[in-house]
Amino acid sequence: RTLFAVGDEKQSIYSFQGARPEEFARMGTLFRERAKAAGAPWQDVPLTLSFRTVAPVLDAVDHVFRDPSRTPGLTARRVTDDGSRRNTKSSSTDAVRHAARRIGQAGLVEIWDTETAEEPSRPDPWLPLVGEDSDVTAAPPAVRLANRIADRIAEMIGSGETLLSEGRPITAGDILILVRRRHPFVRPMVAALKARRIDVAGADRLKLSDQIAVQDLMSLADFLTLPEDDLALANVLKSPLFGFDDDQLLDIAHNRKGPLWKALLDHRSDHPAYEEAAALLRDWRRRADFLPPYEFLAGMLERDGMRQRLLARLGPEAADSIDEMLNLAIAFDDLAPPSLTGFLAWLRASDREIKRDMEHG
Numbered sequence: 001r002t003l004f005a006v007g008d009e010k011q012s013i014y015s016f017q018g019a020r021p022e023e024f025a026r027m028g029t030l031f032r033e034r035a036k037a038a039g040a041p042w043q044d045v046p047l048t049l050s051f052r053t054v055a056p057v058l059d060a061v062d063h064v065f066r067d068p069s070r071t072p073g074l075t076a077r078r079v080t081d082d083g084s085r086r087n088t089k090s091s092s093t094d095a096v097r098h099a100a101r102r103i104g105q106a107g108l109v110e111i112w113d114t115e116t117a118e119e120p121s122r123p124d125p126w127l128p129l130v131g132e133d134s135d136v137t138a139a140p141p142a143v144r145l146a147n148r149i150a151d152r153i154a155e156m157i158g159s160g161e162t163l164l165s166e167g168r169p170i171t172a173g174d175i176l177i178l179v180r181r182r183h184p185f186v187r188p189m190v191a192a193l194k195a196r197r198i199d200v201a202g203a204d205r206l207k208l209s210d211q212i213a214v215q216d217l218m219s220l221a222d223f224l225t226l227p228e229d230d231l232a233l234a235n236v237l238k239s240p241l242f243g244f245d246d247d248q249l250l251d252i253a254h255n256r257k258g259p260l261w262k263a264l265l266d267h268r269s270d271h272p273a274y275e276e277a278a279a280l281l282r283d284w285r286r287r288a289d290f291l292p293p294y295e296f297l298a299g300m301l302e303r304d305g306m307r308q309r310l311l312a313r314l315g316p317e318a319a320d321s322i323d324e325m326l327n328l329a330i331a332f333d334d335l336a337p338p339s340l341t342g343f344l345a346w347l348r349a350s351d352r353e354i355k356r357d358m359e360h361g
Helices: 009-014 021-037 055-064 141-158 186-195 212-225 230-238 246-253 260-266 272-288 293-303 306-314 318-335 340-350
Strands: 077-079 085-087 205-207 353-355
Touching: 141 186, 212 230, 212 272, 212 306, 212 318, 212 340, 230 246, 230 260, 246 260, 246 272, 260 272, 272 293, 293 306, 293 318, 293 340, 306 318, 318 340
Parallel strands: none
Antiparallel strands: 077 085, 205 353
């Protein structure tokens, strides 16, 4: 039987897919020794040709890690006291060097100064404690870096800078921002891009329960399972599902003598929006009693047009979280007796993440 394994220790630079360089080296050594003990042929084939990246970027990466003192944690090699390099459980003897398949194509590596926390300046004692002229709350480093990156991207797009490999102006979809950790940098980065009206897909992994669309649907499920939950109903009415404003909610809720649900029913003839909300919620309560979670959610989102309302308010990126919630509803139907209450409890306990396809995000 033939064993064929492909890997690159440098892929571990951000713990890519949980990669660990020491395990990569250990298993390579193990398989090599077993093959030799069995008299089977063994070949170490270096894969140094990159089909995606241009030469200047590859050269910059290789240059950084040419110094042995920078390789711990990147590869399985270790540095001795005198600075020389030795291998630990590794079959390779030299650092990987990459060559570009895209010969002759230009590239650029910019190295920026690190953004550090600034000491707040002493405020004028005559100014208010919080005011426009006071800089006691300087922007944190993550926000300043996000703004710098967003400004650079806006400049590239706004100036019509050419993407030479495609022979056309650069667009937002050509740019990928890699981060070492998803928090706390991702949120200010996305906010900075949106503030400049630059299209952004958002993070590649999202916590499902943090998504507004999912929170709105969970509030709906809370109300349907317990109509006396006034907070859940208020959230639903103000959500994109119905779009009530504060005045409408106050009109219904003020001086009520019972639950908010009863107040909505009592006021349903006062406004077309109240009538629609009451009718849909009564219908959903009826269907939620006997339909499995997936059938109920799919019908509410598609047949009743609630998906369109959510996407119109929250943007097309909300589709990923809605679809993942539907996928989980299908999975739950196979795990337990289908009920909206059970699905809601299971969903909250699961603490799921969404992995998004950034090529289509």
